[in-house]
Amino acid sequence: MAILNGMRVVEGSAFVAIPLAGMTLAQMGADVIRFDRLEGGLDARRWPVAPNGRSLFWAGLNKGKRSVAVDMKSPEGRELITRIVTAPGEDAGLFLTNLRVRGWMDYETLSRHRADLVMLTLTGDRHGRAAVDYTVNPSLGFPxxxxxxxxxxxxxxxxxxxxCIAGNMAVAGLLAAERARLRTGRGQQVEIALKDVAAAMLGNLGILGETELTGQSRPKAGNALYGAYGQDFVCACGRRVMVVGLTQRQWRGLLDVTGTAEEMDALGRRLGRDLSQEGERWHARHEITAILEPWFAARKVADFADAFDKAGVAWSVFRDFRTAMEEDPDLSTENPLFTRIDQPGIGELLTPQSPFAFSAARRADPAPAPQLGQHTEEVLADVAGLSSGEIGRLFDKGVVGGPVPAA
Structure with a gap:
């Protein structure tokens, strides 16, 4: 039994964070019901796409959910969504969204129908303005x-x-509010802004403090590891590797395998720096790299791979996505994380399940993403409590829809 079996979460979403949050909960066993417009939501055809035009983005972020297609412009459609979100049940009344609509799909309105509703809303910034990763990053300085x-x-x-971070924080926020409801019986609204997630990490990682105290912005450093030693090297076989000496063990392992310990000691004495300290290695990174470059240039990856692993060196070969899938067994069914499933409308795909492994709960095999509207009829029956006649009337009027074939 999956760890969240019995929990029901309703999701009204687009883009990455909230679909990711819903999928994360679904892969831990929650019944996650996603609703979309009859013609499909904003993500229905988002890239990347399969050769036949089906969205791999949709398939990837909606695994294991149930899908309801509703005409959200109609009063009846909005009433249906309200009924689904606020349907009774001790483990229901949980709502994830980044599509808040004042006067309808907001906490004040929905909580009138269910007082203990837990609703988590993601906004772009704290003022409610639109923002995505590609606007947040430039605004805060990372590029x-x-x-x-x-x-x-x-x-x-x-x-x-x-x-990605906001999606998983949304999971944490929803579960924290649900735990509070179990203890107090009270629901609540939870709000999180994408830009605030990034801004908080600027502070948590010490970047704001560094900037404030030095009066300087962090400079570009290429592939170097800021504050320690990490650098990329081209090997004799033409492949590029990333090597990291962050901890003392990693650093000593790198020197032992490359036979450069004496040169590094001499370098430290010449520069007046203790290279056993990671910050000192950062200051001496160019000189360290000059010593190591000839060693890598004279060797193929196969010449040192085993020795690096045995010495505890942190390193990796640079790969593009295709090469990684061809070479790395962690991106194959050798890794228990992955299996191959048939995604309707697309075909067989290598698909991850939840990365969590709970000792007291089975990690379920991944389920495919639904077709748009695939579960409309069953959700209207078992969640909204409608009769077959009422459901048929809604289909006839075009208020709801079933599976939509690929364009």
């Missing part, structure tokens, strides 16, 4: 600290980091 040393062009990151 200006990213890129080759000495360059001036900002570099935006391809990973939507704040969306």
């Amino acid at each position: 200006d600290a990213t890129g080759p040393e000495g360059s001036t062009d900002p570099v935006a990151h391809v990973l939507p980091a704040w969306d």
